[in-house]
Amino acid sequence: MEQFIGQVLGDRYRIESLLGGQVGRRTFLAHDLQTGLSVVVKLLLFSPDFTWEYLKLFEREAEVLKSLDHPAIPQYLDDFEVEMEWGKGFAFVQTYIEAKSLLKWIESGRTFSQADTDAIAKQLLEILDYLHRRKPPVIHRDIKPSNILLGDRSGHNVGQVYLIDLGSVQTVVHGGTRTIVGTYGYMPPEQFGGHTTSASDLYALGATLIYLATGQHPDQLPQQQMRIGFENRVHLSLNMIDWLKLMTEPSVELRFQSAKQALEALENSNFRQNQLFVTKPTGSKVIVTKTEEMFEIFIPPRGFDLSLIFLIPLAIVWNSFTASLLWAMLSNFSWTGLFFALVFFTFFSIPGLSMIAYIPFSLFGVTTLRITPAKISLISKIFGVQYGQPFISHRSDITKVEISPVSYQKDSDGNPVKVHPKINIWVGVKKCTSNTINGLTPPEIDWLAHELSDWLNLPISRG
Numbered sequence: 006m007e008q009f010i011g012q013v014l015g016d017r018y019r020i021e022s023l024l025g026g027q028v029g030r031r032t033f034l035a036h037d038l039q040t041g042l043s044v045v046v047k048l049l050l051f052s053p054d055f056t057w058e059y060l061k062l063f064e065r066e067a068e069v070l071k072s073l074d075h076p077a078i079p080q081y082l083d084d085f086e087v088e089m090e091w092g093k094g095f096a097f098v099q100t101y102i103e104a105k106s107l108l109k110w111i112e113s114g115r116t117f118s119q120a121d122t123d124a125i126a127k128q129l130l131e132i133l134d135y136l137h138r139r140k141p142p143v144i145h146r147d148i149k150p151s152n153i154l155l156g157d158r159s160g161h162n163v164g165q166v167y168l169i170d171l172g173s174v175q176t177v178v179h180g181g182t183r184t185i186v187g188t189y190g191y192m193p194p195e196q197f198g199g200h201t202t203s204a205s206d207l208y209a210l211g212a213t214l215i216y217l218a219t220g221q222h223p224d225q226l227p228q229q230q231m232r233i234g235f236e237n238r239v240h241l242s243l244n245m246i247d248w249l250k251l252m253t254e255p256s257v258e259l260r261f262q263s264a265k266q267a268l269e270a271l272e273n274s275n276f277r278q279n280q281l282f283v284t285k286p287t288g289s290k291v292i293v294t295k296t297e298e299m300f301e302i303f304i305p306p307r308g309f310d311l312s313l314i315f316l317i318p319l320a321i322v323w324n325s326f327t328a329s330l331l332w333a334m335l336s337n338f339s340w341t342g343l344f345f346a347l348v349f350f351t352f353f354s355i356p357g358l359s360m361i362a363y364i365p366f367s368l369f370g371v372t373t374l375r376i377t378p379a380k381i382s383l384i385s386k387i388f389g390v391q392y393g394q395p396f397i398s399h400r401s402d403i404t405k406v407e408i409s410p411v412s413y414q415k416d417s418d419g420n421p422v423k424v425h426p427k428i429n430i431w432v433g434v435k436k437c438t439s440n441t442i443n444g445l446t447p448p449e450i451d452w453l454a455h456e457l458s459d460w461l462n463l464p465i466s467r468g
Contacts, residue, residue, distance in 0.1 A: 211252025
């Protein structure tokens with residue numbers, strides 16, 4: 006790029022140095038001969054590596070800058086056509102901000118405390134809130150340490166934050182875009198599929214803050230189930246760690262949905278307590294699988310435990326007693342005896358049959374709750390035989406996730422009977438639940454309810 010140094014573009018802007026470059030375009034520091042000020046000139050030439058996509062992004066960046074007026078975003082100044090010995094192209098000019106990028110600060114050895122990270126996060130969220138509230142929303146799509154400038158520290162102030170390089174910007178009109186841009190390590194999973202929303206910028210910001218806290222790019226950190234493993238490498242509060250986890254949640258639907266929401270959570274000192282983060286209980290065999298389009302809870306066989314030691318002989322004694330009494334009633338046939346036999350069977354044999362059914366189900370039965378955009382199904386199987394029907398409804402119709410607590414009801418003899426807690430999913434005024442989900446401990450119920458609550462973005466109600 007040395008051939009450009011000293012060149013005057015647009016009869017006004019003398020190139021002084023190269024600031025950066027990407028395929029298809031170059032960014033220069035220039036001197037404005039009319040005003041005497043330093044400016045930034047972005048240049049796109051029709052070179053062998055030129056594509057029309059580069060021109061579309063280049064023109065979009067200029068048009069978006071024209072429409073913006075924010076002190077932390079460069080201002081548009083000028084644009085013109087370029088014709089020189091190296092080819093033809095386009096250029097536009099924006100204000101120059103004299104500050105180092107976060108990348109340069111880290112590389113120079115500067116470290117950032119939690120207070121610094123918190124202050125930088127708040128400034129950036131306010132900038133993103135401004136962009137995302139535009140009509141249509143403006144999505145940056147390439148937030149990373151090199152695209153964030155930070156001025157010098159002033160007293161207890163970490164410094165002024167600026168967001169630059171809108172070269173990948175997208176104005177979202179109909180739910181996103183299919184153009185894949187961004188930087189590996191800072192791109193959320195949905196962006197690899199060419200789809201971006203306001204929450205995509207939040208992921209990139211969260212990844213950038215993790216870089217500040219660890220000094221390592223996210224792609225250099227361990228990952229599990231697409232989540233960035235940074236917790237053991239930072240000196241941050243649990244509140245901040247959980248906040249960053251939500252910022253970088255792989256599933257876009259489980260992430261913060263707006264910069265304002267993320268900012269309010271960050272400013273809430275009780276954020277972690279309010280979120281009630283619940284992890285999978287140690288030893289639980291329940292499996293939760295979730296993607297953007299599907300949530301599934303698989304409950305394996307309960308297996309043999311101490312309760313069956315008492316239940317099996319009780320079932321044998323109960324059903325033997327019931328069978329002997331029923332046989333006695335039917336041995337001398339009469340219509341009256343038949344009537345009483347049916348009444349007896351109804352009230353006495355059903356508990357015995359339930360105990361018999363419960364034993365093989367505990368040993369071999371499985372239950373699966375699956376939610377997709379158009380269907381909710383709660384299916385139980387034993388020996389390959391399925392019972393339970395899909396509940397046809399849209400996921401958006403789900404209004405509440407409810408935990409019914411442990412309670413006690415009286416049986417026919419007036420004795421208290423323990424009713425185990427359940428998870429109820431309310432679809433409008435209908436309740437989707439199942440009596441086949443037995444054997445779950447209260448910690449498992451609590452954990453599964455929170456998994457559902459996070460995925461559906463609904464609060465948990467206590468029945």
